[in-house]
Amino acid sequence: MPLPSSPALPAAAGLRLARAVVFAAVCGAVSAGGHALAGGGPVPLPVYGAAVLAALGLAYLIDGRERGPVAVLAATAGTQMLLHQLFERLAPTTAPGPELAHAHPGPGMALVHLTVAALTAWWLHRGERALWLMIRLYATPPPVIRVLVAAPVEVALPSWRPPTPDVPAYAGEIVSGTVSRRGPPRKVQRSR
Numbered sequence: 001m002p003l004p005s006s007p008a009l010p011a012a013a014g015l016r017l018a019r020a021v022v023f024a025a026v027c028g029a030v031s032a033g034g035h036a037l038a039g040g041g042p043v044p045l046p047v048y049g050a051a052v053l054a055a056l057g058l059a060y061l062i063d064g065r066e067r068g069p070v071a072v073l074a075a076t077a078g079t080q081m082l083l084h085q086l087f088e089r090l091a092p093t094t095a096p097g098p099e100l101a102h103a104h105p106g107p108g109m110a111l112v113h114l115t116v117a118a119l120t121a122w123w124l125h126r127g128e129r130a131l132w133l134m135i136r137l138y139a140t141p142p143p144v145i146r147v148l149v150a151a152p153v154e155v156a157l158p159s160w161r162p163p164t165p166d167v168p169a170y171a172g173e174i175v176s177g178t179v180s181r182r183g184p185p186r187k188v189q190r191s192r
Contacts (some may be wrong), residue, residue, distance in 0.1 A: 006132060019131075020059035023124060028052035028074060030120055031083035031113065038112050047090045051083050066132045069125045074120035080113045 028051055032043040043051075062075060 016063045017058060019063045019128075020056050023059040023063070023075070023079075024052050024056035026120060026124060027055050027079045027083065032087065034112055034116050035084065035087045038108065043087050044090075046191055047087065051086050054086075055079050055083065061082060067125075067128060069121070072125040072128060073118065073121040077114060077117040080117035080120075084113045113130075138187055 007010075030049060033047050035044050051144070058079065059075070067075070
């Protein structure tokens with residue numbers, strides 16, 4: 001069954017904000033985690049909060065419509081690189097002394113950020129596709145359902161009764177020797 005396609009639908013403010021929050025949270029968490037694991041040291045909470053808020057603002061600006069894989073990849077890679085630069089400049093390094101003060105992670109960390117950005121973009125785009133597919137599917141009912149709901153027609157059905165047998169349903173004797181023991185047990189009177 002082909003998927004319903006339509007031009008990019010505009011997003012309502014609540015949906016736009018929810019998508020931006022997910023994007024910012026994922027990019028911030030992945031970038032901070034990657035930064036710490038790649039040797040850049042832990043990211044202080046105020047720096048992390050500012051980075052996530054900046055990513056949230058950027059994401060809200062571009063989340064007006066459904067985005068394709070290239071746009072999601074560009075946004076994710078751009079955000080990852082901006083967060084990489086921000087963390088590199090504002091997060092304290094793990095260098096033990098002034099002799100290593102200029103030793104910062106170089107192209108290796110940038111490569112890790114780009115690789116993770118590509119994987120994150122793929123993951124976010126799949127979620128984006130699923131979300132917009134659900135919106136399209138639930139926004140407009142299929143044409144057949146619209147016709148059935150829009151044009152109710154009363155159909156007169158002929159009355160049909162099953163054929164009745166010539167023999168009566170009860171053709172035997174009444175059983176008189178049955179014992180009925182339904183219900184709770186009776187109280188037994190004790191004699192003293």
